Amino acid sequence: xxxxxxxxxxxxxxxxxxxxxxxxxxxxxxxxxxxxxxxxxxxxxxxxxxxxxxxxxxxxxxxxxxxxxxxxxxxxxxxxxxxxxxxxxxxxxxxxxxxxxxx
Amino acid sequence: xxxxxxxxxxxxxxxxxxxxxxxxxxxxxxxxxxxxxxxxxxxxxxxxxxxxxxxxxxxxxxxxxxxxxxxxxxxxxxxxxxxxxxxxxxxxxxxxxxxxxxxxxxxxxxxxxxxxxxxxxxxxxxxxxxxxxxxxxxxxxxxxxxxxxxxxxxxxxxxxxxxxxxxxxxxxxxxxxxxxxxxxxxxxxxxxxxxxxxxxxxxxxxxxxxxxxxxxx
Numbered sequence: 017x018x019x020x021x022x023x024x025x026x027x028x029x030x031x032x033x034x035x036x037x038x039x040x041x042x043x044x045x046x047x048x049x050x051x052x053x054x055x056x057x058x059x060x061x062x063x064x065x066x067x068x069x070x071x072x073x074x075x076x077x078x079x080x081x082x083x084x085x086x087x088x089x090x091x092x093x094x095x096x097x098x099x100x101x102x103x104x105x106x107x108x109x110x111x112x113x114x115x116x117x118x119x
Numbered sequence: 120x121x122x123x124x125x126x127x128x129x130x131x132x133x134x135x136x137x138x139x140x141x142x143x144x145x146x147x148x149x150x151x152x153x154x155x156x157x158x159x160x161x162x163x164x165x166x167x168x169x170x171x172x173x174x175x176x177x178x179x180x181x182x183x184x185x186x187x188x189x190x191x192x193x194x195x196x197x198x199x200x201x202x203x204x205x206x207x208x209x210x211x212x213x214x215x216x217x218x219x220x221x222x223x224x225x226x227x228x229x230x231x232x233x234x235x236x237x238x239x240x241x242x243x244x245x246x247x248x249x250x251x252x253x254x255x256x257x258x259x260x261x262x263x264x265x266x267x268x269x270x271x272x273x274x275x276x277x278x279x280x281x282x283x284x285x286x287x288x289x290x291x292x293x294x295x296x297x298x299x300x301x302x303x304x305x306x307x308x309x310x311x312x313x314x315x316x317x318x319x320x321x322x323x324x325x326x327x328x329x330x331x332x333x334x335x336x
Contacts, residue, residue, distance in 0.1 A: 048191070
């Protein structure tokens, strides 16, 4: 059996993750709704906030961290991220370039 | 270093495998890793749909564009529903990990959290269907333009995944009621929890890239 302290820590960590995720969501929506930023600045800030929230979810909801025992999952996720970055980045670069040439 | 039969990642993924033997624990770990491989290949599918969406933004062919299609209010409520359901599933996992053979309290609590999760997931789906009906009402159907096709496929694929979860969850509850919390069910509950949390992560990408960008344009 785990100690009550460890059990409380599990719940606390989940609540902390939920709080952080809520905060990031609210900031992202708030920036857009109240027109705090505009144009490119807003575009990249919203993307950055989304990325940060994904990290929060991986850490607190999916329990992926840098500890040795989670390494296999972490490596799989990082490799998939690389594949995704190449596919999405490559598609966008090629097609926007083509779009530019067709204009 | 004292040998720990279950990796911390699995322990936190929430099920009580502490009394499992080393072989059992390793089997569970490899089962769960297999599900991670599936999730990541699914992530690649979603990524290509995002790329498709990104290239389709200008191809509106006179039909409603992203700005006209996006409604920030419903999108915000959907985001809150899905985020909260991820939290309640996390609570269910924690309660399941505390199930003890002497008392049914934790299992009852876990089932209650799962029911809340199911209600939130269903509410999310209902709102999403309502969004698509509203869009169709305004003449924004998938057949009008490349952009609307890409939008429908991207958001719709996520919706279908949530639907899968919404069907999968009550099946797990039925199995729990009928056969009790045995090991295959524990592993399936871990898989379902990973699936559910993963869908919430995909939704972060959708509201950041589709809805918020649409409102910014």
